[in-house]
Amino acid sequence: xxxxxxxxxxxxxxxxxxxxxxxxxxxxxxxxxxxxxxxxxxxxxxxxxxxxxxxxxxxxxxxxxxxxxxxxxxxxxxxxxxxxxxxxxxxxxxxxxxxxxxxxxxxxxxxxxxxxxxxxxxxxxxxxxxxxxxxxxxxxxxxxxxxxxxxxxxxxxxxxxxxxxxxxxxxxxxxxxxxxxxxxxxxxxxxxxxxxxxxxxxxxx
Amino acid sequence: xxxxxxxxxxxxxxxxxxxxxxxxxxxxxxxxxxxxxxxxxxxxxxxxxxxxxxxxxxxxxxxxxxxxxxxxxxxxxxxxxxxxxxxxxxxxxxxxxxxxxxxxxxxxxxxxxxxxxxxxxxxxxxxxxxxxxxxxxxxxxxxxxxxxxxxxxxxxxxxxxxxxxxxxxxxxxxxxxxxxxxxxxxxxxxxxxxxxxxxxxxxxx
DNA sequence: TGTACATCAGTGAACGCGCGTTCACTGATGTAC
DNA sequence: TGTACATCAGTGAACGCGCGTTCACTGATGTAC
Numbered sequence: 001x002x003x004x005x006x007x008x009x010x011x012x013x014x015x016x017x018x019x020x021x022x023x024x025x026x027x028x029x030x031x032x033x034x035x036x037x038x039x040x041x042x043x044x045x046x047x048x049x050x051x052x053x054x055x056x057x058x059x060x061x062x063x064x065x066x067x068x069x070x071x072x073x074x075x076x077x078x079x080x081x082x083x084x085x086x087x088x089x090x091x092x093x094x095x096x097x098x099x100x101x102x103x104x105x106x107x108x109x110x111x112x113x114x115x116x117x118x119x120x121x122x123x124x125x126x127x128x129x130x131x132x133x134x135x136x137x138x139x140x141x142x143x144x145x146x147x148x149x150x151x152x153x154x155x156x157x158x159x160x161x162x163x164x165x166x167x168x169x170x171x172x173x174x175x176x177x178x179x180x181x182x183x184x185x186x187x188x189x190x191x192x193x194x195x196x197x198x199x200x201x202x203x204x205x
Numbered sequence: 206x207x208x209x210x211x212x213x214x215x216x217x218x219x220x221x222x223x224x225x226x227x228x229x230x231x232x233x234x235x236x237x238x239x240x241x242x243x244x245x246x247x248x249x250x251x252x253x254x255x256x257x258x259x260x261x262x263x264x265x266x267x268x269x270x271x272x273x274x275x276x277x278x279x280x281x282x283x284x285x286x287x288x289x290x291x292x293x294x295x296x297x298x299x300x301x302x303x304x305x306x307x308x309x310x311x312x313x314x315x316x317x318x319x320x321x322x323x324x325x326x327x328x329x330x331x332x333x334x335x336x337x338x339x340x341x342x343x344x345x346x347x348x349x350x351x352x353x354x355x356x357x358x359x360x361x362x363x364x365x366x367x368x369x370x371x372x373x374x375x376x377x378x379x380x381x382x383x384x385x386x387x388x389x390x391x392x393x394x395x396x397x398x399x400x401x402x403x404x405x406x407x408x409x410x
Numbered sequence: 411t412g413t414a415c416a417t418c419a420g421t422g423a424a425c426g427c428g429c430g431t432t433c434a435c436t437g438a439t440g441t442a443c
Numbered sequence: 444t445g446t447a448c449a450t451c452a453g454t455g456a457a458c459g460c461g462c463g464t465t466c467a468c469t470g471a472t473g474t475a476c
Contacts, residue, residue: 154385154391158391158398161374164373190363
């Protein structure tokens with residue numbers, strides 16, 4: 001496009017992209033503002049035209065991530081499913097799929113240490129995303145006899161924990177351990193066993 | 206003790222402690238070698254008497270963490286339990302308990318990005334620790350009818366994922382979200398439901 | 411018990427480096443007439 | 444269509460700073476006799 005020396009054209013987005021690439025490569029604290037600027041082909045000082053500093057840049061990356069995440073979750077959940085169970089499983093798959101497709105965003109959102117409350121935009125979109133998980137869990141647990149039904153927020157917390165754990169431990173090569181199983185399988189079977197434990201899947205299926 | 210200006214007495218350990226405190230406070234990449242030296246009351250140059258550099262220091266912290274972790278897991282598992290199930294549950298509790306008691310070590314081990322293979326000592330002790338989890342899972346799944354028994358390594362991966370997820374998402378205040386439930390409860394109920402799904406706990410218990 | 415000497419843990423000065431942030435500036439773009 | 448001018452995104456030089464790493468050194472400790 002218009003990359004004629006002066007006037008980058010779309011520097012704001014270019015910086016976010018650079019930030020995401022660097023997060024993917026070196027982790028959320030492993031890069032500098034100057035590095036991001038360099039990656040976008042621009043002087044460090046130019047960054048200040050668009051962001052207040054490094055944290056602000058990461059927060060924007062996280063915000064965009066939550067936006068995409070919320071869309072994916074809503075879409076997965078909203079497609080008309082035969083049962084609440086199917087709908088729930090679809091959101092579980094969407095979670096992992098997001099983490100795989102957008103690792104930089106994922107890290108910015110859940111591992112960068114930026115607070116969800118740092119600005120209202122970020123907070124709003126984060127709640128939209130996490131709300132889908134909870135709603136899916138709520139509808140699902142409505143099928144469990146009321147007297148031994150765990151709170152919906154707890155069910156969603158369990159699933160979230162397992163998903164996050166699979167992503168962190170097995171969907172990245174980080175701890176030098178090779179994953180014993182494909183992360184998709186690991187999550188699918190894990191959630192399956194869990195749901196069977198809730199009495200939502202017949203024991204012999 | 207002997208902190209008479211020159212000659213610290215036990216600088217190596219003091220540096221590891223400083224490193225752990227800093228990891229707890231600022232994350233695995235959020236501090237510098239000089240900061241650790243300052244925290245131990247010593248010139249940055251003194252660090253090189255004991256470690257090759259920052260990574261080497263973190264690796265030592267992780268190594269010590271794995272050592273303690275392995276001990277705790279072995280002790281929890283080895284206490285004579287009535288059933289394989291009890292033994293398994295005990296190791297699960299030990300995991301969370303370790304993460305709570307030694308957050309700095311936990312981060313150094315699982316979130317610092319240092320490879321388990323960087324030196325043989327580290328690798329050996331890490332395998333000792335992770336081996337306990339696997340053995341517990343193996344003994345446990347021996348109680349499941351062979352034809353619908355998932356591989357033991359998969360069971361231990363599931364439990365590990367859920368444990369790690371609970372620690373990351375709910376046992377720290379990081380993402381600005383307040384935990385909806387105490388992490389201990391979350392893990393205990395989550396694992397309970399999972400085990401019921403495996404057919405190891407009666408459905409109405 | 412006392413003295414001479416080897417060992418070695420920690421010092422502090424020095425280096426070159428990249429960082430974040432500021433500032434007055436420059437030059438491309440858009441707009442009014 | 445052409446010109447004058449306002450806007451504003453990006454420059455580049457400058458600053459002070461803390462970093463990692465090296466080096467010859469110093470002085471406390473342990474040991475041999």
